[in-house]
Amino acid sequence: MRYLPHTDEEIRDMLAVIRRGSLDELFCSVPDSCRYEGEMPLPPAMDEWQLTEHMEILAAAMAVDDKARVLIGAGSYHHHIPETIRAIISRGELLTAYTPYQPEMAQGTLQGIYEYQTLTSRLLGMDVANASIYDGASAMAEALLMGLRVAKKKTRVAVSAAVHPHYRQVARSYLAPTGYELVELPVGPDGRTDPALLSSLGDVAAVAIQSPNFFGVIEDLEGLASLVHDAGALLIAVFSEPLAYGLLKSPGACGADIACGEGQSFGMPRSLGGAALGMFACRNEFVRNMPGRLVGQTKDLEGKRGFVLTLSTREQHIRREKATSNICSNQGICTLIASMYMASLGASGLAELARLNHSKAEYLKSGLRVAGAKVVFSAPTFNEFVVEFPGDFRPAYQRLLERKIVAGLELGRFYAEHAGRYLFCVTETTDRKTLDAIVAEVNS
Amino acid sequence: MSAVTIPGASGIIQNEPLLWEKGGKGRRGMCVPASDVPVAELPAALCRDELDFPELSEVDVVRHYTRLSQWNFGVDSGMYPLGSCTMKYNPKINEKVAATPALAAAHPMLPDELVQGSLQVMYELQSYLAAITGLPAVTLQPAAGAHGELTGMLIFAAWHKSRDSRRTKILIPDTAHGTNPASAALCGFKPVPIRSGPEGILEVAAVEAAMDEETAGIMITNPNTLGLFETRIREIAEIVHAKGGLVYGDGANMNAVMGIIDARRCGVDVLHLNLHKTFSTPHGGGGPGAGPLCVSEELARFLPAPRAVRDGELYRLDWGGPDSVGRVHAFHGNVSVLLRAYAYIRTMGPANLKKASQLAVLNAAYIKERLKGTLPLAYDRPCMHECVFSDALLQEHKVTTLDVAKRLIDCGYHPPTIYFPLVVHGAIMIEPTETECKADIDQFIAVLEQIVGEAAENPELLRQAPLRTKVRRLDETLAARQPCLCGS
Incomplete structure (x- = not known):
């Protein structure tokens, strides 16, 4: 086996040094009653070429x-991923390193994460970003817990019903055994979170609002921020499409206290939803309540600039059960992917790409509208929007599928009141011809 | 051995500024496609001021990260005997498998019938992990080991609630993994530490004395963080079960026991695996990992949903029932990591997986035997995949474990895990893994012997180390006292 370098002779020599007769004898401390019986029922080993062929069959x-x-x-x-990312990320020095516990031999990882923290802070308009959480959903769950830590005595949090349904499910899972209560804020007819409830929320520690929200609608974060702050709560701005912030006013500029969400758009393939990137940032005053790893700048013995993991007194390996979170491994290499992506586009590129996404989505939106579909929500959207078709859309969906076009996501699974309505997303990867084909199908 | 070849040598180390300290306005490192639709504007009130991002060309970006990578050390660079982290070789074919275009492009919200290839991988990986652990029901959602622990604790809480049993405490031995107390605390359990006995393993009496009907169960790392097998695990599990508790197995050290032990027979109810340890997926400088959770048949109904199931010729997602603890990930976990682990298991097969564990233990036992005259062993018992030494001898020369670690860097090795587990003073925890050959291990042993010799003869060499890296020792106190977490 090519990953196991020992020759029979070496095994014999090594066993002789430790005075064991066989490899089995190495496990003399394992009682018989704990032993595995027989061989593990797994398929037999494949060589590299058989595996490649097998993956082709699965593909x-x-x-x-x-x-x-x-x-x-x-x-x-789905966004284009530049080839530079694939090339750099395959470098073993970056890919096959562990968490940077020995900073002198991990300056590449550490400077890379520091740059990621900085670019993320600038994108989101926040003071400080951490070295990542698992994904958008766990980032929001951690943000809610952080809000409860900051507020100390409060026991409730509020989440908009326009936050990604899966993120809300994860938050419920995290909160279930804690005794904390999660209340949902309804969505208004324009597709934005209805602010009416906010003034009567009572002792809520934090309010999570996604923008653009699950329906693609851009929330009035500034307006909500003042209401949330008036209620004495923290505003958590959530996102699943960070590209929007190439154009949109940042969560920080809108008054958010914590900004968190999914970073997959920045250079990661969809890959059935992972590995992705939980981006997480906050204002300076809350940094000691923040979960996750942080990289900080410092100096070496000679005064040279360098980077280390820092403020670890918040973390599980020092604070044990009093830690701000149990997170240890995060999404390491994905932070490097995201900063490569942000740096490769630069400010103007990110704005141009965001505008292109918006323009393409608007093109489809107006095409569908002309074809008789109703755009369900009136508030502005970024690169996603919800439509309702005049008749049953399923036959058209099937015909498009035969042409390898997946025309949106039916919403009934997530919102009973939106059954039969479709959420569409258009990015730079979809050409006008495809958009025209969808409109033509609706027309036919 | 007379002449020791020390692999550590400095190549060319180039200086490289921070991203925003280079580049020039107007540069671009990535194409933005030309627009084929009319431009649509957003209301100005919603739009931002210009973003303060650097502007770089493609060459700028590639050189930047290439230089950064050269300041780093990975398993591809050399031996990385970081205890409890299982830094084994990461096979290259697995990267190609994870990047399989049709699988890498799969959208997580597509109907089951459109993503049969992805679902087949999930279904089969679930069944392989069940076969390896002996625990039949598996979720792939947890994105890291600690995330698996959290999911396990959610299941503990939900199970107890379903039986109307109110439990507020959890037993955690002092040789368990460091994340365990924080994971339990997130679910409202107060950790009760259990001291290991004089042999470095748990004693039945200690668990018996602590286990009561307010305690949800126990979290055991087996082999434990001293690299020792918890031989009394079955009796301990029986005590915990008899008092209505559950047994959590932290499977971070599974690399020692694949095909050797059956977690179910050990009495374990819930166990997570670290695919980035045992199953060879690269750790990426901190992640992404994957921490699938395996549970007994009885606890299957509490697992997060959805899970992949097979219906005749078709694979589909099963959305679980009312007892499920719910989702712990936005979608299906770190699927690209799962694909690498899948490729690894298919490449190894059952016999090689077992052999990997045997050789991992052989390597550790060999290092323990060869070095025990050079460094004091914390516990001289048969070790599993890692061995732990103390700093008792180093103290005589006023040299610390940290000094030895830093000197190892100059010699071309990633240091072992240091100062953990906490039960050993100045711990040096060495986990060679099975992918290091005898010659490389002999070389490592010779280098450590040489460093211990230097500690007596020239301790300053250790205290000043590392000297060959991009930076010398870094001031961590300064970093914490005046946090600078964001560039200006």
């Missing part, structure tokens, strides 16, 4: 493959 079983046009976002977006 062929994908009715929707990489050639298909998938007009679904909903927390996982």
Whole structure:
């Protein structure tokens, strides 16, 4: 086996040094009653070429493959990934390193994360970003717990019903055994979170609002921020499509106290939803309540600039059960991917790409409207929007699917009141021809 | 051995500024496609001021990260005997598998029938992990080991609640993994520390004395963080079960026991695996990892949903029932990591997986035997995949464990885990893994012997180390006292 370097002779020599007769004898401390009986029921070993062939068969079983046009976002977006990212990320020095516990031999990882923290802070308009959480959903759950820590005595948090349904489910899972209560804020007819309830919320520690929200609608974060602050709570701005912030006013500029969400759009493939990137940032005053790893700048013995993991007294390995979170491994290499992506586009590139996404989505939106579909929400959207078709859209969906176009996501699974309505996402990867084909199908 | 070849040598180390200290306005490192639609504007009130991002060309970006990578050390660079982290070789074919275009492009919200290839991988990986652990029901959602622990504790809480039993405490031995107390605390359990006995393992009496009907169960790392097998685990599990508790197994050290032990037979009810340890997926300088959770048949109904199931010829997602603890991930976990682990298991097969564990233990036992005259062993018992030494000898020369670690860097090695577990003073925890050959291990042993010799003859060499890296020792106090977490 090519990953196991020992020759029989070496095994014999090594066993002789430790005075064991066989490899089995190494496990003399394992009682018989704990032993595995027989061989593990696993398929036999494949060589490299058999494995490649096997993966080709699995790939062929994908009715929707990489050639298909998938007009679904909903927390996982198709954007072009520059080849530079694939090339750099395959470097073993970065890919095969552990968490940077020995900073002198991990300056690449550490400077890379420091740069990620900085670019993330600037994008979100916040003072400080951490070295990442698992994904958008766990980032929001951690933010809610952080809000409860900051508020100390309060026991309730509020989350908009327009936050990604899966993020809300994860928050409920995290909160279930804690005794904290999660209340949902309803969505108004324009697709934005209804602010009416905010003034009567009572002792809520934090309010989470996603913008653009699950329906693609851009929330009035500034307006909500003042209401949330008036209620004595923290505003958590959530996102699943960070590209929007190439154009939109940042959460920090709108008054958010914590900004968190999913970073997959920045250079990561969809890959059935992972590995992705939980981005997490906050204002300076809350940094000691923040979960997750942080990289800080410092100096070496000679005064040279360098980077280390810092403020670890918040963390599980020092604070044990009093830690701000149990997170240890995060999404390491994905932070480097995201900062490579942000740096490669630069300010103007990010704005241009965001505008292109918005323009393409608006093009489809107006095409569908002309074809008789109703755009359900009146508030402005970024690269996703919800439509209602005049008749049953399913036959058209099927015909488009035969042409390898996946025309949106039906919402009934997530919101009973929106059954039969579709959430569409258009990014720079979808050409006008495809958009025209969808409109033509609706017309026919 | 007379002449020791020390692998540590400085290549060319280039200086490189921070991203925003280079580049020039107007540069671009990535294409933005030309627009084929009319421009649509957003209301100005919603739009931001210009973003303060650097502007770089493609060459700027590639050189930047190439230089950064050269300041780093990975398993591909050399031996990385970081105890409890299982830094084994990360096979290259697995990267290609994870990047399989049709699988990498799969959208997580597509109907089951459109993503059969992805679902087949999930279903099969679940069944492989069940076969390896002996625990039949598996969720792939947890994105890291600690995330698996949290999911396990959610299941503990939900199970107790379903039986109307109110439990507020949890037993955690002093040789368990460091994340365990924080994971339990997130679910409202107060950790009760249990001291290991004089042999470095748990004693039945200690658990018996602490286990009561207010305690949800116990979290055991087995082999424990001293690299020792918890031989009394079955009796301990029986005590915990008899008092209505559950047994959590932290499977971070599974690399020692694949095909050797059956977690179910050990009495474990819930166990997480670290795919970035045992199953060879690269750790990426901190992640992404994956921490699937395996549970007994009885606890299957509490697992997060959805899970992949097989219906005749079709694979589909099963959305669980009312007892499920709910989702712990936005979608299906770190699927690209799962794909690498899947490729690894398919490449190894059952016999090689067992052999990997045997050789991992052989390597550790060999290092323990060869070095025990050079460094004091914390516990001289048969070790599993890692061995732990103390700093008792180093103290005589006023040299610390940290000094030895830093000197190892100059010699071309990633240091072992140091100062953990806490039960050993100045701990040096060495986990060689099975992918290091005898010659490389002999070389490592010779280098450590040489460093211990230097500690007596030239301790300053250790105290000043590292000297060959991009930076010398860094001031961590300064970093914490005046936090600078964001560039200006």
